[in-house]
Amino acid sequence: MPQSLPISNFKGLMDRRVLGQDLETTTSLDNVLIRNGTVRGRSGIALWDSISTAGGSAIVGMAEFYAPNSATSSLLRMRTVGVDKWNSSSHAWDNVTGTALTGDANTRPVFHTLSNEGYIVFTNEGHDRPRKYTGTGNTATLGGTPPYAKWLCPFVGFLFLFNTSTDGTFALPADPITAYFSDTPDSNWDTCTGNALIFDETPGEVRAAQTYGDSLLVFKSDALIQVRFVGGITRFQRRKLQFSQGILAPM
Numbered sequence: 001m002p003q004s005l006p007i008s009n010f011k012g013l014m015d016r017r018v019l020g021q022d023l024e025t026t027t028s029l030d031n032v033l034i035r036n037g038t039v040r041g042r043s044g045i046a047l048w049d050s051i052s053t054a055g056g057s058a059i060v061g062m063a064e065f066y067a068p069n070s071a072t073s074s075l076l077r078m079r080t081v082g083v084d085k086w087n088s089s090s091h092a093w094d095n096v097t098g099t100a101l102t103g104d105a106n107t108r109p110v111f112h113t114l115s116n117e118g119y120i121v122f123t124n125e126g127h128d129r130p131r132k133y134t135g136t137g138n139t140a141t142l143g144g145t146p147p148y149a150k151w152l153c154p155f156v157g158f159l160f161l162f163n164t165s166t167d168g169t170f171a172l173p174a175d176p177i178t179a180y181f182s183d184t185p186d187s188n189w190d191t192c193t194g195n196a197l198i199f200d201e202t203p204g205e206v207r208a209a210q211t212y213g214d215s216l217l218v219f220k221s222d223a224l225i226q227v228r229f230v231g232g233i234t235r236f237q238r239r240k241l242q243f244s245q246g247i248l249a250p251m
Contacts, residue, residue, distance in 0.1 A: 049091055057081050063111035065120040067135040074135060078109045083139050098138030103127040108251055112154050126150045126170055130161060132186060144189040147180055153209040155216040156229045159185035162206045176205035199225055201240040208250035219247035
């Protein structure tokens with residue numbers, strides 16, 4: 001049976017409290033709730049929808065996919081060798097991988113929904129070429145033979161692939177500072193159409209990218225680059241921001 005004990009003259013949280021100084025304050029109230037003069041531990045967690053079956057291989061990431069054409073949502077999980085979709089009717093994971101993935105337990109997956117295309121795209125840090133999932137059937141590699149890429153991100157109707165490689169080895173002559181982009185990502189990745197941005201402002205590799213308002217921020221290991229869409233032949237304009245530290249943790 002749980003037992004309640006009084007704390008005399010308890011005054012609550014004090015960040016600057018010196019350990020052992022007094023018993024009336026504490027330096028942490030994480031995972032507790034205070035109400036009506038009582039301190040209680042937070043409630044425990046329950047298995048979502050009674051999921052209890054092991055993945056079979058390490059689970060490295062999860063993503064929610066909303067399909068605009070059918071107005072339905074799906075929960076996806078990436079394992080080292082596959083992708084599963086949660087089936088709310090059978091309360092089980094359905095394998096929707098298709099051709100097996102070749103990732104490992106340290107893979108950093110990146111998912112993005114392309115609302116204008118009606119599918120979700122993802123990469124498993126360049127172990128395999130970027131893939132799509134439409135909401136039905138299995139995942140499939142994007143058409144047009146896209147390069148292997150460690151990161152991807154949509155921006156103003158284009159899909160950008162960052163830190164790329166033609167063969168998936170990511171050793172020279174891989175291209176850690178070049179991004180390729182396409183406005184028809186499931187059909188055309190022709191590298192002869194001027195669809196590349198080279199982030200050579202600094203020597204460090206591109207590690208991540210994310211859209212913020214009308215800008216695409218590109219995070220390198222030693223810099224932060226802002227990309228703006230200007231249209232015309234130029235299409236995009238780059239500017240190195242005054243932040244020389246780069247990014248340590250891409251996720």
